[in-house]
Amino acid sequence: MRLRLTPQETTFYDLFAKAADNLVVGAGLLTELLGSDKADRTGIAERMRDAEHAGDEVTHAIYRQLNSSFITPFDREDIYQLAGRLDDVMDAMEAAVDLATLYQVEALPPGVTDQVDVLVRAADLTAEAMPRLRSMKNLTEYWIEINRLENQADQVYRKLLAHLFSGEYDAITVMKLREIVENLETAADNFEHVANAIETIIVKES
Amino acid sequence: MRLRLTPQETTFYDLFAKAADNLVVGAGLLTELLGSDKADRTGIAERMRDAEHAGDEVTHAIYRQLNSSFITPFDREDIYQLAGRLDDVMDAMEAAVDLATLYQVEALPPGVTDQVDVLVRAADLTAEAMPRLRSMKNLTEYWIEINRLENQADQVYRKLLAHLFSGEYDAITVMKLREIVENLETAADNFEHVANAIETIIVKES
């Protein structure tokens, strides 16, 4: 288990960094999903479920830490909120993989690659930004870039829907695929919500 | 009208307890919906609308109380938020019943029973937890259990969607049923949001 926590890693900053690193793992599994056929998916879905559980473990460690700390580096409710939002990203990514497996869809439409590329980039940026929470410095660029990526994700998603509705697929297949790509769109939105939770912390402290 | 407020019941704690009790009424009406055929539904939808109005009455009483109180038991914005989230649960349950009536669907798919079971359990837990807001004690188990139930609701929902997409139903029927079960899924999410609003209050006070 990659995310098991050692005593030295239990500060809030370390825990947030772990949660974000775990999102990089999740985004990597989405990339594997792209090239997969039905046979591979069960294995990918299992590893995604492991990553989601690892994320839950970190989230709960943050909550425990919150309940046992008299002093916190920023407002308690903002720590609670940021932890929850990091968790929401993983939930949406996990849902997408699980549904792709459950629905037994054949190939995913090509536009999904663009969605996943945005998510990989957002996960990397989030993981890179997290250690800078300690100093609260140089986070503006991260926030701007995540917002830009979320706009890009919106454009990709709209084009994907237009493609799904183009007549190439039967109605039930459209609904299955829409459900999967909607969860990937939600993951991109949730990365923005993480960035907004961080911005809220910065705004309060400034 | 079961929820008419007497002067003695107008503390925040009493009002939150009333709002949660009302969700138990709503979840009970969902159970009635399950065994219903089209003829019964209009009556159930009417009683659900009454329950929703009763809920609105409590929500507005909380807001009025908030505007006329100099001292509040916890942060004013958290009272406001908790009231709104309790209201959101009822709205999603009411929407599910209303849509089932409006769309004239025949039988609901069997998996809906599992969704409603989760909602009944979540409503009961929420109503049991609410009186403990006064002492702020013994709320951790409630919060953990609601989160567990929300995970369970996710699993049930995903299986339900896979069933809807299995080819047993025509596309328009799938869309109608999806809209109904999506509102029930939203109700489960909203119970979690209530629990998170309570956790935010606890986290601030701890």
Added chain:
Amino acid sequence: MRLRLTPQETTFYDLFAKAADNLVVGAGLLTELLGSDKADRTGIAERMRDAEHAGDEVTHAIYRQLNSSFITPFDREDIYQLAGRLDDVMDAMEAAVDLATLYQVEALPPGVTDQVDVLVRAADLTAEAMPRLRSMKNLTEYWIEINRLENQADQVYRKLLAHLFSGEYDAITVMKLREIVENLETAADNFEHVANAIETIIVKES
């Protein structure tokens, strides 16, 4: 560019008023969309994109102002939240217009007129209320009326879905139209979120 900011207009109150005025522009473009055929839509979508960019400009001006002000008229995180929610309204309106163009739908169903009427009214009310933020007075009626409009929007939306599912349209057309009307429903919800953000500010200060 109607929304270019002059130095005299850069107080928070002026910026919020500008953001709300811009929503009136957006709602007006939705009205134009109603009577449009496919040929007109590209032009309307372009002007909607301009309005969205103008909105982004105001949002960013609020954030910059927030980062450079030592004293703010109300809590910094509430200013940040209100700005974000005003932005969310425009995003949903812009998405509806963009999708109507992208999907090449023929006429929109008649119920969309009722949705847009609600949005026009909500935008007007929001723009009228915004200058009263300065005194924090006479905002209760605005908040109640926006909540009433959101309930009305829910009713309109449900009837619209029932119409879409009535058998008049093929499944793919239903899905396209549903996506458009869902974004309009989201815009109505987002107007309520704006009103709730304002109510949160009032509740804190009362």
